[in-house]
Amino acid sequence: MNFSLYKQMMKVNMKGVMNYAVGAAFYIFLVVWIYPSMEKTAKPLNDMLNAMPAGMTKAFNLQNGFGSFESFISGEFYGLLFTLIVSIFCVMIPTQLMAKLVDQGSMAYLLSTPTTRGKVAFTQASVFLTGLFLISAITTACGILGVRIFIDANSFHADRFIQLNLAAFALFVALGGISFLVSSLSNDEKKAMGTSGMIIFGFYSLDIIGKISEKVDWLRDFTIFTLYKPAEVVNGKGDLLQNCIILFAVGLIAFIVSILVFRKRDLPL
Amino acid sequence: MLTVQNLTKKFSNGKGIFDVSFSVKKGEVFGFLGPNGAGKSTTIRHIMGFMKPDQGYVKVNGLDTWQKQGEVQKYIGYLPGEIAFIEGMTGKGFLDFMAELQGVRDLSKRNELIERLQFDINTPIRKMSKGMKQKVGIVAAFMHDPEVIILDEPTSGLDPLMQKVFIEIVLEEKAKGKTFLMSSHSFPEIERTCDRAAIIKDGIVIAVKDIHELQSMQRKLFEVTFNNKEDAKTFLNSSLQIDSYEGNRVRVAIQGNYDSFIEETAKYHVRNIAIFTQNLEDVFMNYYDRSGASK
Numbered sequence A: 001m002n003f004s005l006y007k008q009m010m011k012v013n014m015k016g017v018m019n020y021a022v023g024a025a026f027y028i029f030l031v032v033w034i035y036p037s038m039e040k041t042a043k044p045l046n047d048m049l050n051a052m053p054a055g056m057t058k059a060f061n062l063q064n065g066f067g068s069f070e071s072f073i074s075g076e077f078y079g080l081l082f083t084l085i086v087s088i089f090c091v092m093i094p095t096q097l098m099a100k101l102v103d104q105g106s107m108a109y110l111l112s113t114p115t116t117r118g119k120v121a122f123t124q125a126s127v128f129l130t131g132l133f134l135i136s137a138i139t140t141a142c143g144i145l146g147v148r149i150f151i152d153a154n155s156f157h158a159d160r161f162i163q164l165n166l167a168a169f170a171l172f173v174a175l176g177g178i179s180f181l182v183s184s185l186s187n188d189e190k191k192a193m194g195t196s197g198m199i200i201f202g203f204y205s206l207d208i209i210g211k212i213s214e215k216v217d218w219l220r221d222f223t224i225f226t227l228y229k230p231a232e233v234v235n236g237k238g239d240l241l242q243n244c245i246i247l248f249a250v251g252l253i254a255f256i257v258s259i260l261v262f263r264k265r266d267l268p269l
Numbered sequence B: 001m002l003t004v005q006n007l008t009k010k011f012s013n014g015k016g017i018f019d020v021s022f023s024v025k026k027g028e029v030f031g032f033l034g035p036n037g038a039g040k041s042t043t044i045r046h047i048m049g050f051m052k053p054d055q056g057y058v059k060v061n062g063l064d065t066w067q068k069q070g071e072v073q074k075y076i077g078y079l080p081g082e083i084a085f086i087e088g089m090t091g092k093g094f095l096d097f098m099a100e101l102q103g104v105r106d107l108s109k110r111n112e113l114i115e116r117l118q119f120d121i122n123t124p125i126r127k128m129s130k131g132m133k134q135k136v137g138i139v140a141a142f143m144h145d146p147e148v149i150i151l152d153e154p155t156s157g158l159d160p161l162m163q164k165v166f167i168e169i170v171l172e173e174k175a176k177g178k179t180f181l182m183s184s185h186s187f188p189e190i191e192r193t194c195d196r197a198a199i200i201k202d203g204i205v206i207a208v209k210d211i212h213e214l215q216s217m218q219r220k221l222f223e224v225t226f227n228n229k230e231d232a233k234t235f236l237n238s239s240l241q242i243d244s245y246e247g248n249r250v251r252v253a254i255q256g257n258y259d260s261f262i263e264e265t266a267k268y269h270v271r272n273i274a275i276f277t278q279n280l281e282d283v284f285m286n287y288y289d290r291s292g293a294s295k
């Protein structure tokens, strides 16, 4: 770890991180705010959901219906909006932290000083994880705050809500790790962004298609989104711990491999 | 101090550098000359340990620059050929950051360099002119007082006055025993600072020579304007190598034989003498032709 580099990179990327955090916080407030009015119409909405094909509701994580706040937020926010927002973050920031510096050539300056490539890659990974952690923490805090403000909090399961955020964090560590690996292997910023974007949204699409149609359910064996089940987490069902461990392990391995390949790679600086 | 040995790197497009070898002694200023795309920057990228050689190695201070990446950099100052800074910084922000990475505490050298190169360090880098950016890069390469300084086209973008200041700085550092490798397209720039130079073309080093030897190799064209056409005509019959003539103007090619040129021209009334220094490309071509012919 190189602290000067860490400090500098946090400074450069803080604005980007904050944009995502503010965006996520804004949406969770919005979702929490509209919940009370949705709750009143929950019955007809649930009837409507029941009338929809099961695959459809499952695809968008709505199988819990709108009956309780946790199921509503797991479907509306953690099942869709938050996943999309932070997935974009997981494509953009790792690309900027590695591939962009190589593409532009400013990596040459970092490597012309007595710091090793391993340290540079490790520091950049830490910058990404710090950013991701900030976004997750701010979103969690804003969610809890929103519940306090807008909703009668008696029926709110804070522990489940935090588990939900943990599950999401684990997913993003894995996604970010994959994208960081692509970025560490790439000399071209645009290609790195395109490739990790394709991988991550490819995974996402496989998951959705697999859920919509029973026939291609096997597609879900090929995507890590399968390990992220917001609807089950809020019901206390499913194996949260095991899924989180696998996702963290995927992320960890990806980051380690990134550092190793970057140490031995030819750089056209 | 710096050894490049059988360095070979072939890119997928067939370009690259092939079997490049030379060494630079401590306290020596070594020029690296070649036209665009010759492989100067590629060689320098290997020296910096950014690229992995297909064959051969580079050693600085006895350390292999590919294997000891991060360690050799303690001894090296580097100015990249294509300067790219991290976004969103001022000149001062960047130099502070580099000083931290280089582990420099004493900022007196940096401040002295900034003073001499005369630029405003508080300007955001993205608003800087090419020359200003180059100055920031030069300060970053010198400020930690490294033993070996690698400069990829250091004077590009600098105005003549600043080129002069730059050359003074190099000569002062040289006097302190620093070792230099600098690439360039321009022979005059190398001429003023370097002890020896390598000439590279299409990835192959075609000569490593003493700078005086290179100077004598350089062919100069003199355009002599005579008072009358008759004189010009008789002048053509001298033993000097005539490049071209028109009316009372004659172009003579001189390579070292200044004495006979002066003797010959002194016989006539001369209205004007203009000099055309051969550009680097022509020096190469000349060298090529000669070395080709002697084989």
Ligand SMILES: Nc1ncnc2c1ncn2[C@@H]1O[C@H](COP(=O)(O)OP(=O)(O)OP(=O)(O)O)[C@@H](O)[C@H]1O
Binding pocket: A268, B011, B012, B013, B015, B016, B034, B035, B036, B037, B038, B039, B040, B041, B042, B043, B081, B185
């Ligand atoms: N990463 C790369 N992949 C493929 N070809 C490359 C790569 N880097 C350099 N080349 C090619 O190798 C040759 C040498 O390039 P290099 O940048 O070393 O030249 P140079 O001598 O520094 O030229 P200039 O004076 O223009 O800076 C060029 O033909 C270039 O196109």
Ligand SMILES: [Mg+2]
Binding pocket: B040, B041, B042, B081, B152
């Ligand atoms: Mg170059």
